[in-house]
């Protein structure tokens with residue numbers, strides 16, 4: 242079995258994926274037609290062209306346009322089913338998906354209804370053999386401060402069985418992580434652990450703020466931590482896991498050369514990391530491709546990649562019993578697959 246065969250077949254985890262970001266341009270085009278939403282493009286080819294990103298502002302515009310096309314129960318069912326089919330195709334067995342209630346309240350069907358539909362589909366999948374999905378409810382920074390107030394009010398009212406954390410998404414520039422501290426404190430008091438996007442388009446100080454001020458247990462991206470040696474030590478000492486997305490970073494950050502990716506220095510510093518896709522069709526990738534690139538272009542060993550994969554269970558936020566069960570299943574399957582060359 243080649244390394245790539247093993248990476249394709251192995252049971253996988255993914256901790257940094259936006260459920261709304263799994264919608265392809267083809268699906269978005271169909272949604273817009275069905276729901277009579279006027280897109281600012283003349284046809285599908287032009288829409289595909291919009292999915293090529295050279296900066297974060299353009300990315301956020303397309304993202305919000307996509308949220309405005311989700312109008313009916315069938316749309317949300319389709320989004321959840323499309324995501325689940327991709328998990329099954331790639332043998333992704335445990336995932337934490339970011340979901341942004343505020344956008345569904347503002348642009349779509351309503352946050353409560355949207356979450357209810359998605360939760361039902363994800364739970365049904367879990368009960369019929371997997372994959373297992375947990376949800377991170379994100380505050381979108383671009384709608385500060387309303388999005389913070391709305392999201393925490395919403396979370397305080399809920400007892401959703403799949404939500405395991407509050408998160409922070411959206412642009413970083415102009416939105417210091419510390420500004421969101423009051424809502425993160427309220428969410429923590431309501432029982433939600435915290436995670437946050439930081440150190441992607443914002444600098445190392447955002448990563449530190451997310452950990453110190455928001456008490457984030459994991460950081461989405463975090464790659465710009467490499468700008469500050471002290472911060473690397475700080476993250477390693479506290480075992481703050483960073484959910485790194487190689488291809489997303491080559492599109493939206495300064496790190497365009499995969500052979501010189503921050504992930505190498507982060508691992509060297511002792512920081513736990515995971516590999517994820519962020520928004521797969523937006524960046525023309527999938528999780529197998531991220532592992533392939535980490536092996537072939539970054540040069541990580543198969544042993545390191547397996548450790549990274551298990552970090553998804555070590556640093557995931559679901560119940561310990563569930564994560565232990567999956568760890569045992571993963572190890573058994575790794576052996577059955579021949580262990581992976583060198584793994």
Ligand SMILES: [Zn+2]
Pocket residue numbers: 257258259410438461519
């Ligand atoms: Zn993200």
